[in-house]
Every structure is written in structure tokens, then in C-alpha cells.
Amino acid sequence: MKKCIYADINAVAIKEASLKELVNTYIENGIDGFYIYDFASVGDEKEKFIYMVRDVMENVRLPFFIGINVDHFEDIKKALYTGAKTVFVRYRENKVAINAGFMRFGAEKIGLELNYAKDECSEESLNLIAETGFKKLMIKHIELIDKVKIRLNNSDRFDIIIRDSLVRNDLTDLLSMSSVRGVATNFYDGKNLSEVKSSLKEMGFETNAVSSAVPFSNLKTNDAGLIPVIVQDAKNDEVLMLAYMNEESYNKTVETGLMHYYSRSRKSLWLKGETSGHFQHVKELFIDCDNDTILAKVDQVGAACHTGNRSCFYRGISGNEDAGVNTESLSILKEVYDTIADRKLNPKEGSYTNYLFEKGIDKILKKCGEESTEIVIAAKNPNQIELKYEIADYLYHLMVLMVETGLSWEEIMEELSNRH
Numbered sequence: 001m002k003k004c005i006y007a008d009i010n011a012v013a014i015k016e017a018s019l020k021e022l023v024n025t026y027i028e029n030g031i032d033g034f035y036i037y038d039f040a041s042v043g044d045e046k047e048k049f050i051y052m053v054r055d056v057m058e059n060v061r062l063p064f065f066i067g068i069n070v071d072h073f074e075d076i077k078k079a080l081y082t083g084a085k086t087v088f089v090r091y092r093e094n095k096v097a098i099n100a101g102f103m104r105f106g107a108e109k110i111g112l113e114l115n116y117a118k119d120e121c122s123e124e125s126l127n128l129i130a131e132t133g134f135k136k137l138m139i140k141h142i143e144l145i146d147k148v149k150i151r152l153n154n155s156d157r158f159d160i161i162i163r164d165s166l167v168r169n170d171l172t173d174l175l176s177m178s179s180v181r182g183v184a185t186n187f188y189d190g191k192n193l194s195e196v197k198s199s200l201k202e203m204g205f206e207t208n209a210v211s212s213a214v215p216f217s218n219l220k221t222n223d224a225g226l227i228p229v230i231v232q233d234a235k236n237d238e239v240l241m242l243a244y245m246n247e248e249s250y251n252k253t254v255e256t257g258l259m260h261y262y263s264r265s266r267k268s269l270w271l272k273g274e275t276s277g278h279f280q281h282v283k284e285l286f287i288d289c290d291n292d293t294i295l296a297k298v299d300q301v302g303a304a305c306h307t308g309n310r311s312c313f314y315r316g317i318s319g320n321e322d323a324g325v326n327t328e329s330l331s332i333l334k335e336v337y338d339t340i341a342d343r344k345l346n347p348k349e350g351s352y353t354n355y356l357f358e359k360g361i362d363k364i365l366k367k368c369g370e371e372s373t374e375i376v377i378a379a380k381n382p383n384q385i386e387l388k389y390e391i392a393d394y395l396y397h398l399m400v401l402m403v404e405t406g407l408s409w410e411e412i413m414e415e416l417s418n419r420h
Contacts, residue, residue, distance in 0.1 A: 002206045003175045004032035004182035005193060008163055011038045011049060020056045024277055030193035030256045032208050035184040037067025054082040061281050061299040067113055070094050076101035080109060081389045088113045088138045091120050107350030111136030116143060130157050133350055144169050175205060194255040210257045210282050216247040220292035226262055227294060234283040234297040240304035241312040257282050259298060278302035334409055337399045344403055356400050364404055367397045
């Protein structure tokens with residue numbers, strides 16, 4: 001099980017530009033993800049916070065969580081629309097709204113923030129939380145005494161992240177507990193995490209650090225000591241660009257998990273995205289049969305090309321009219337469809353998808369009707385982003401209906417093709 005280090009960001013009164021700069025600095029220093037929260041704002045201020053997080057994190061490819069106070073179900077819905085992996089809510093807040101969000105989005109999307117200092121982590125409390133189905137916990141102000149270690153080590157029913165300043169508690173002590181998946185802290189603000197992750201790895205912790213089985217000295221370089229790197233999108237295999245690495249950039253790439261190159265024009269180290277924010281997060285590195293070319297599969301933030309195009313190879317110099325169409329959008333729909341189909345065959349506890357399947361066709365049809373109405377309402381408002389989210393919601397429920405009735409995307413595409 002991988003152990004993660006998350007940036008703990010209290011966003012009360014923080015400006016968007018400051019949050020963006022802070023996020024980018026953390027990314028450059030090798031953070032695994034973010035916990036961004038504002039439990040003070042209400043009403044319009046809370047909505048501004050949610051929209052700020054959405055705008056800042058739109059192109060960030062690292063997981064992030066958001067913490068808000070909840071007055072209505074819509075608060076949870078809008079918070080998840082930021083792209084957050086999980087929304088954490090306070091333990092004693094609006095139970096009706098929280099339960100509605102839990103029923104709609106499931107245990108993977110709704111978590112509880114607990115305050116150890118307020119006795120919210122007692123054995124009785126944890127048992128009650130487990131009975132209600134919650135699995136993700138964010139625990140703060142923890143006092144790491146023996147009985148707490150025992151309690152949390154016996155709590156594999158939960159995925160726990162501990163919020164801690166790392167002033168009184170040690171990082172390794174926190175991560176050594178089996179139920180603790182990560183630590184959210186501001187301790188590493190402005191600090192490079194490569195040495196920390198290397199130390200954790202040496203101590204036997206599995207982390208998100210990139211590693212290489214091949215030292216640079218084993219690679220075949222040109223006369224200038226450079227090796228070409230073909231960069232490919234890890235999601236759809238699109239070729240994005242070609243650049244060069246020297247030993248320093250190769251080692252920095254492995255060390256940080258961000259693609260570094262050697263700029264032949266500037267004759268210096270080049271962190272991709274340093275000025276644009278269009279970072280490339282390493283997913284896999286390959287070497288060819290002759291050891292003289294690297295293939296890097298990355299998660300690309302924004303555009304890879306300085307022209308603003310997604311790929312540097314955007315200009316065709318030859319073509320074939322029968323080459324077909326770009327199926328990237330269809331592949332995403334197919335991927336979501338396959339996940340829904342897998343949920344039907346292999347039910348997952350707390351899954352909203354399985355909840356719909358269990359309730360049957362009438363419930364699925366009811367949700368399709370409700371989501372189509374949400375599209376109409378969003379379309380009447382000037383906010384195009386809300387319409388995008390509602391259409392995505394509708395497509396998800398539509399695919400649940402398709403799986404339930406045994407209809408595939410291939411059949412839909414065939415029908416559209418015949419009409420065309």
C-alpha cells in the first residue's frame with residue numbers, strides 16, 4: 001500500500017493567484033496531492049472558494065481533496081464538480097445533507113474530518129461511523145499514544161489521512177500505522193520532497209516516487225552526452241513531443257517525478273511547465289532495444305507544445321482520407337461504460353452505481369429524468385460550466401441505463417453511422 005504526503009492548505013481568505021503559485025511550488029517539489037479546505041466561509045463566499053479551487057486545480061493531474069462546511073446537498077455536489085477525489089465534511093454538521101451526498105456519490109467521494117482533541121475518534125465513534133458506511137477519514141490534532149496506535153492499526157475498515165504539522169509527531173510514526181494512507185501537512189511548504197521519499201523508500205515504505213532500474217551511464221548518448229526522449233500521453237498514447245536529456249535532467253526526472261530536459265538552445269536544465277504550469281507527471285519510462293532512445297509516458301497538464309497545441313505534431317504533411325476519425329472522446333465514454341459494467345458484475349460496497357443497479361430499472365429511469373431536467377435548468381442559466389457538469393451527470397446515468405438494458409456504445413455508434 002502506497003503512503004502519500006499531501007499539502008495541507010487552509011484556503012481561508014487566500015487569493016486565487018496565491019493558491020495557484022502555492023500549488024505549483026508544491027508540484028515542483030514532488031508533493032503527492034493536496035487537501036484544500038475552508039470551513040469558515042458560508043453562502044456566496046463558500047461558492048467563491050469552490051469555484052477558485054476548481055479554476056486552480058482544473059489542469060492539475062495530482063489527486064486532491066476539498067474540505068467545506070455543508071448546509072445543503074448542493075454544497076457537496078458543487079465541491080465534487082471541482083474534480084476533487086473526495087469531499088471531507090465535519091463530523092457533526094448537517095447530517096441530512098451529508099447523508100444525501102453519501103447516498104448520491106458513495107463512500108469513495110464523501111469522507112469525514114474528525115477532531116481527535118474533541119473525542120471524535122473514540123472506539124464508540126469509530127464503530128458508529130463504520131456502521132453508517134463511511135470509509136474515508138481525515139483526522140486532525142492527534143495525540144500519538146499507544147492506545148491510539150492500537151485503535152488505528154485495528155481500523156483497516158477505514159482509509160485514514162492524518163492532518164499534522166509534524167512538530168510533535170514524526171512522519172514515519174504516522175505512516176507506520178496500517179490504516180493510515182497518508183499525511184496532510186504544511187511542514188514541507190517550499191521544501192523538496194525527493195530526499196524524504198528516498199528515506200521512506202529505504203525504510204520500507206511504498207511511495208509514489210519514480211524509480212529507474214537503469215542508471216544514465218548505461219544509456220547510449222550522442223557526442224554531446226544527450227539522449228532523445230519521445231513523450232507520449234499515458235492515457236491515450238498520443239505522441240506529444242520529442243526532447244533531449246542529459247544525465248542531470250534524467251536524474252532530476254527520476255528524483256522528482258516531473259519531466260526535466262536539457263535545452264539545446266539555452267544550454268541549460270529545463271523543467272517542463274516551470275513557466276507555463278504545463279507540467280508532465282511521469283507515469284512510466286521505457287528504453288528501446290539499442291539503449292539510445294527513451295520513451296516517457298506522462299500525464300500532461302495542458303498543452304505540450306509551446307504553440308498551445310496539445311501535441312507538437314499537429315501539422316499533417318501527408319494524409320489518407322480513409323484514415324478515420326479521432327476516437328479519443330469515444331474511448332473515454334467506453335472506459336466509463338466498462339467501469340459501470342464491471343460494477344454490475346463485481347459489486348463494490350458503498351458504490352452509488354451498485355445502489356442504482358440494486359434499486360432497478362425504475363430508479364435508473366427516475367434518475368435519468370431528473371438529470372435531464374437539471375440540464376434544462378442549467379441551460380437557462382448563463383453559467384456554461386454548470387451545463388457541462390449536468391451533461392456529464394446525465395451521460396453517466398444514461399450509461400447505467402445502457403448497461404442495465406444490455407446496450408453498448410458500439411451499437412449506438414453503428415446506428416449514428418448508418419443515419420449519417
